[in-house]
């Protein structure tokens with residue numbers, strides 16, 4: 023049982039210290055023990071709470087931020103929500119420049135959390151003055167006392183996880199972890215966690231999860247940017263069409279690529295077997311573990327930690343919608359949809 027009768031000063035006291043939960047059913051046929059680091063237990067329901075809080079508090083420590091100042095970022099996803107939440111409690115203005123592709127639901131959620139949202143055209147080049155990157159940069163230069171989080175290119179993103187996620191996993195596994203499996207988007211989570219764990223034990227094997235359609239795995243192998251790797255895919259928050267400096271490629275041993283379809287089914291499988299309602303990239307991480315097990319990566323002594331980055335509630339109109347799954351061709355037949363529905 024979680025500790026009882028605890029009272030917290032505000033919601034930010036609940037960031038981090040997420041549980042490590044043993045997977046009992048989905049991995050039962052596999053060799054070794056498997057544990058999920060369930061980041062949905064953060065108050066903003068994702069690992070990005072750690073990054074938002076850490077970067078903002080670093081800026082405060084350096085005297086860059088004072089009450090009433092402005093935090094700027096380009097995201098409609100988890101990072102935006104976390105920055106908005108931290109800004110409410112600490113009394114900052116939060117400006118998020120988002121793409122016009124962002125769903126109306128996401129924009130409403132961010133506005134509800136007090137953010138000022140600039141919706142920028144999706145189909146312009148990154149260096150176009152109307153793009154969300156350029157709008158964020160311009161606002162940062164115009165607004166005195168503003169901080170631009172810039173998560174893909176900010177080393178503090180790595181430090182946030184080096185100082186929290188890494189030590190938590192080391193303590194929770196009593197130093198027995200043998201493998202870390204984590205998605206790589208900005209790369210902050212896997213890089214910071216890996217750096218800490220490898221400092222404790224260089225034999226911990228760190229496996230990144232990448233999407234088909236992203237350049238990250240190929241870049242890790244060749245250190246060359248290969249445009250041919252890039253094509254559209256559906257998983258959000260995983261992989262990239264550029265090389266983020268918030269990824270420490272030397273801290274990662276190898277990458278596994280996963281498909282949209284198998285990752286979606288894996289997320290649904292985690293929900294059904296473990297009672298953990300997780301997001302799309304958690305399914306991607308679970309799918310990577312299945313592929314690694316098939317490749318003979320694990321043995322009886324393996325203690326594998328898998329990071330589940332966020333909560334399933336953000337994907338109701340996607341992987342948890344039978345209609346969406348059918349529209350993507352992820353169900354082979356109507357009967358399969360019905361079978362899935364009955365099992366729920």
Ligand code: PMP
Pocket residue numbers: 099100101205206207208209210211212258259260301303304331332
């Ligand atoms: N999963 C989700 C849902 C995310 O939003 C992100 C962040 N882009 C990641 C995984 C990857 O985390 P990181 O950016 O730390 O690599």
